Amino acid sequence: MKNSSYFIKESIRIIRLNKLSNLFSFLGTTLILFLLALVVGIWSISSQMTELLRNEAEINAYFREETANTEELLSLIRQVDGVREVRLVNKEEARSRMEKILGEEADILDLFDENPFEAFFEVKIELDRMDSVFSQISSLKGIDYVRENREILEQIEKVTKALEVLGYLVIAAVSITTLIIVSHMIRQGIYQNHEQIITLMLLGAPDNFINFPYILLGFLLTFGGGIMATVLIAVLINQGYGRIGGTLPFIPMPPKDQLVYGLGVFLLAVSAALGILGSLFGVSTSKSKN
């Protein structure tokens, strides 16, 4: 503790020693962390959208009205593993749904003497278990056929997975880039202070004492970059919500404050961790033999 002010002063001195280079490193780190926040933000929003759509994943099971016991079938379907919710849509509801879809064109349905729609079970399912739910419901006695919107659901799955992979790739790329920038910055600082470090070693200073200002330097610059990136992303989200909210009201966006807070905490934690790791890497690869 007796050296805390020395360590801070020393870190600031090392930053001043190479102002321009450290400024560019700081700006580079800010930009990279901002890009990370952008990707993670989009990932977060799309994950939420996907989750909502996943919750809406459903299949329709049609039955032979003349022979089937609907109450019993309802109960049997409910027991199938992977079924989240099931309800009976009778012929009238099926017709009224179609009328809503057709809108002004709904008159076309009047051409039919009788209601052409069949009653069916609307089954909300867990997307991961679609195959097993599909085959189990199909095999139930009284079920005529099952219709599933597999293609749409599979597309959603693909998009979600692609975004997830992209998210991980960006996190990995940002982490590696930040580590390289920070460790390079540290190595440069160590190189410029080589003689001072040798002197401290000759005076018997332990490695921790010698390295701490450099670790602090990496932490300060990267964490500073994290704060800057948080400010930038907060501004962007505020402006973005103002525009998207008005034009695309059907997109299920997470609450703005929750998104900003989540991304802020994420950025600060990541920048702190990357700063320390990058510094440690930089210090460990700049060992002197004395």
Added chain:
Amino acid sequence: MIKASNVSLRYADGTLALRDVNLEIKPGEFVYIVGPSGSGKTSLLKLLMGIEFPTSGSLYVLDQPIVKNEMRNIRKMRRRIGPVFQEFRLIPGRTALENVVLGMRFLDTPKKQMMNNAREALAKVGLEHKASVMVDKLSYGEAQRVAIARALARKPSLILADEPTGNLDYDNAINIMNLMYTLKDKNTTVLVTTHATHLISNYSGAAVIRVEEGRVSVEHRGEQI
């Protein structure tokens, strides 16, 4: 304190810097190591600091064996040494006081005592009025004295001074030698290398060790305090 048995030092380029050195220096001794330039004086100090390692023989400094795989302990041993380097090794961009304090920051010295020791040491070398002057702005002789103050402030068990009068004019050299001799203390062993033998004739209480072509011989055994 220091015990060398059949110590030789050969550098990577094949130069034999020291050969079969046998030496024992007891606590409280004040020792001048003399010899012409290039005779092996600095090599001997480098061995004692653990900067170089004996190619053969055994060397103990402050009970620490000087061997390569003991680097961590050698670093600890250095904390008990007050080195005065030929090239001073002061940290630029800092004041004289900051330089002296920096030499103590990683010792067990409490913060308040660090400042007291530093000011006291600067006063001892006659530079208390230059405490807040950047070392880059000090004269050669003043910088040398700051380096000595840094060594003193650490209250070391062993002071190793390499050519502290090198490149100084006669008056400054005499002043430095007088100052070094005042470090005679029963708790501190002092080793000072110099090629200027004419400067040490006044200090009859000191031991004199001669280094010539890598061979070390005791010329005069001083009084142990």
